[in-house]
Amino acid sequence: xxxxxxxxxxxxxxxxxxKDQIEILAKDLNIPYTEExxxxxxxxxxxxxxxxxxxxxxxxxxxxxxSDTMPILRKYGISGNQFLDIWNKSDCNYLTEDARNxxxxxxxxxxxxxxxxxxxxxxxFKQLLFFEILDYIEEIYAVDxxxxxxxxxxxxxxxxxxxxxxxxxxxxxPSDIAYAKNVxxxxxxxxxxxxxxxxxxxxxxEVRDLMSILDYI
Numbered sequence: 001x002x003x004x005x006x007x008x009x010x011x012x013x014x015x016x017x018x019k020d021q022i023e024i025l026a027k028d029l030n031i032p033y034t035e036e037x038x039x040x041x042x043x044x045x046x047x048x049x050x051x052x053x054x055x056x057x058x059x060x061x062x063x064x065x066x067s068d069t070m071p072i073l074r075k076y077g078i079s080g081n082q083f084l085d086i087w088n089k090s091d092c093n094y095l096t097e098d099a100r101n102x103x104x105x106x107x108x109x110x111x112x113x114x115x116x117x118x119x120x121x122x123x124x125f126k127q128l129l130f131f132e133i134l135d136y137i138e139e140i141y142a143v144d145x146x147x148x149x150x151x152x153x154x155x156x157x158x159x160x161x162x163x164x165x166x167x168x169x170x171x172x173x174p175s176d177i178a179y180a181k182n183v184x185x186x187x188x189x190x191x192x193x194x195x196x197x198x199x200x201x202x203x204x205x206e207v208r209d210l211m212s213i214l215d216y217i
Contacts, residue, residue: 003186003217005112007158008137009149009170010124013190013210014099014115015131021092028090029083031076044069049175053151057143059084059120088123095131098210103136105214114139116158116168118148118175149179160185167204167217177203188213 008014018024022041026033047069048062055061059081067073067080103113113136117124121142128134147154160166166185170176173189178201180187189203190210197203205216 003111003167004165005114005167006106006217007114007116007166007168007180007185009168009172009176009190010115010117010127011093011119012171013169013176014103014133015093015095015127018092018094021090024092025087025090028086029076029078031078034072036072037070040070040072049148049150053148054153056145056147058145088120093127095133096210100131100133102210102213103133106217107136111217112138114141114158116141116149116179118143120144149175152182154179155183158183169213173197173199173201173203177201180204188216 011017022038023033025041026037031037044066047065051065052061063080063084065080066083070080070083073080073083106113115124115128115137117140119142121140121144124142125134125140128137128140141157146157149157160183163184168176168180168185168187169190170179170187171190171192177187177189180203181201186204188205188207189197190213191197191206191208194208197206207213207216
């Protein structure tokens with residue numbers, strides 16, 4: 001069945017994180033890169049998805065969580081709010097050619113591309129603009145004041161009149177694919193690393209590269 005609206009995840013799907021993102025962030029913060037910083041950063045990401053799952057997200061709430069989960073920042077006199085501000089400005093992502101091509105093709109053949117992201121509107125808007133793909137995106141649904149996609153309450157983030165018109169495309173089973181399941185729409189799991197899905201959340205389709213999405217829409 002043809003889907004009219006493609007609901008895209010951004011981080012890890014339309015763009016990727018640079019391998020040296022922590023080194024870049026440390027440089028922007030003007031602090032040394034260490035394994036401790038790296039470990040606390042990824043612990044903070046983990047806690048973002050668990051501690052804040054059932055909460056409407058605000059920058060103050062996330063800043064407080066950053067301070068609590070990255071105590072190394074206090075060593076350098078950096079607050080959670082300062083970290084979040086620098087993080088939102090750091091050049092930590094890159095766009096693949098496939099991402100640009102798939103948006104160009106789907107827009108050209110009449111699909112509506114929209115974004116559902118678990119990050120801030122301002123940051124994601126600027127990133128879409130920087131990568132010169134904003135013109136392909138008709139609507140942006142960010143996390144400001146909203147629940148994360150993994151939360152069952154997140155169904156309110158996007159008004160879906162006809163579920164058969166929508167398909168969610170994302171790289172995260174517990175986030176993107178879980179959201180699709182919760183709201184009753186089809187999903188495409190962008191499994192770029194070919195990992196095994198050991199959860200009970202089953203995507204409608206699975207692809208290893210973005211261009212293969214054309215086989216299922």
